[in-house]
């Protein structure tokens with residue numbers, strides 16, 4: 109019996125050590141970290157340069173409370189982060205994880221509206237399905253019913269629009285038309301809610317675990333920005349999973365040339381070396397809130413120097429090794445290989461994603477995209493088979509309105525072409541055993 113608990117009982121072996129894209133349990137068995145944990149370990153495990161930078165910070169100080177000291181690590185990381193954002197997004201607020209980054213974003217947005225004399229604005233529209241975290245504020249935005257339902261009475265009911273699950277559509281629209289159709293759902297929802305009550309719209313530019321790497325048609329992104337501008341609504345991009353290079357750009361928003369008003373970052377930002385996240389906002393938003401008396405929000409560990417030193421060293425690695433470009437290049441190779449699986453396995457209905465945020469979805473019929481029966485537990489079965497063979501992948505059973513099984517294949521951004529081959533060999537063996 110263990111005293112420790114997580115969501116459910118899930119006996120897994122004890123982790124011994126990590127090295128690059130590999131993890132080893134205490135029996136010496138090797139696993140390929142084919143999902144970077146939960147899309148976190150972007151630069152791989154036990155990177156000696158990051159460990160040395162963290163040790164150097166540890167030798168100086170591991171904690172200095174923000175009301176008592178500034179630290180070089182947090183100031184430097186804020187400056188480096190701001191330089192990687194679209195113009196104007198240059199105020200950085202550090203937190204310890206993704207949910208905290210999202211909470212911070214919506215609270216900043218709300219305080220900003222009040223400074224603008226728009227206290228009637230409080231609703232944050234999000235998408236269904238989506239994932240924005242599991243603290244109550246972030247959960248109110250998360251479009252994933254099983255996680256949220258028991259807590260409904262404890263949260264304000266936030267409006268949702270359908271995520272652009274275009275792969276399920278069977279109409280004759282072009283991609284462009286379909287993107288605009290889904291974006292216009294935002295306008296309709298704003299009108300239905302009353303534009304004067306709507307504060308912000310939050311979206312994952314490429315979906316994560318909730319949708320299995322859902323990418324909208326190109327036309328979607330610009331139209332969403334236009335609609336937000338038209339109604340004076342803040343656009344928040346939740347780049348907790350997509351940010352820090354995973355999709356082949358530092359921010360996924362760069363693929364479409366979009367500048368959101370607020371960005372949430374975490375996961376790959378310190379890549380698992382320390383708990384770290386950031387909320388990055390337009391400076392005029394932050395200045396308005398600070399000038400009006402201050403941001404009514406903050407966490408004890410904000411700007412923790414050890415976490416920030418890890419974040420800085422991770423950024424150094426990302427730049428030194430060209431990992432954003434590698435995510436783009438290896439993402440193309442891996443995606444082509446995953447698409448190739450569709451010839452061999454008729455139950456793979458869709459392959460999607462960008463860079464190294466890739467997924468495939470299992471269906472019982474490719475034409476109708478009918479999901480596999482729930483009782484088959486395909487998502488956990490394939491994950492367990494692959495795990496036993498030494499390949500870690502990430503899966504969920506969910507999808508817009510209907511249920512389905514999708515699998516995220518998201519190795520660290522350091523992955524090489526030979527390692528992509530290794531992943532594909534194990535994945536094919538696992539799929540053969542599953543079929």
Ligand code: PLP
Nearest residue numbers: 205206207239240241316348349
């Ligand atoms: N937002 C997105 C898009 C995520 O993928 C996640 C985590 O999976 C979160 C927010 C929440 O992050 P955390 O689990 O670090 O609180």
